[in-house]
Amino acid sequence: MSLVLNGARIAAAVNILLLGVLITIWVQTYREIRAPLTLGSIVFASFLLAENAVALYFYFTAPAMPAIAVQVMMILQMLETIGIGVLTYFTWK
Numbered sequence: 001m002s003l004v005l006n007g008a009r010i011a012a013a014v015n016i017l018l019l020g021v022l023i024t025i026w027v028q029t030y031r032e033i034r035a036p037l038t039l040g041s042i043v044f045a046s047f048l049l050a051e052n053a054v055a056l057y058f059y060f061t062a063p064a065m066p067a068i069a070v071q072v073m074m075i076l077q078m079l080e081t082i083g084i085g086v087l088t089y090f091t092w093k
Contacts, residue, residue: 019048
């Protein structure tokens with residue numbers, strides 16, 4: 001159970017780092033071109049960043065959770081990490 005919870009914690013932390021990179025890139029891009037899509041991407045990534053920060057806080061402070069809940073949360077965090085990682089890769093390129 002602890003290993004699964006640690007996986008969710010790591011995934012949430014990686015998501016926070018990747019979203020920070022994305023927001024930084026998009027802010028620089030927005031300053032240059034002022035595209036509404038870029039501004040929307042910044043707002044969207046900011047909400048995802050907040051969600052992951054709350055999730056990470058919850059993973060460290062929440063009381064014991066049912067094993068199935070921890071497993072499902074870890075899977076969702078991992079899927080989110082993959083998605084944000086792909087987006088970061090193509091944005092960086």
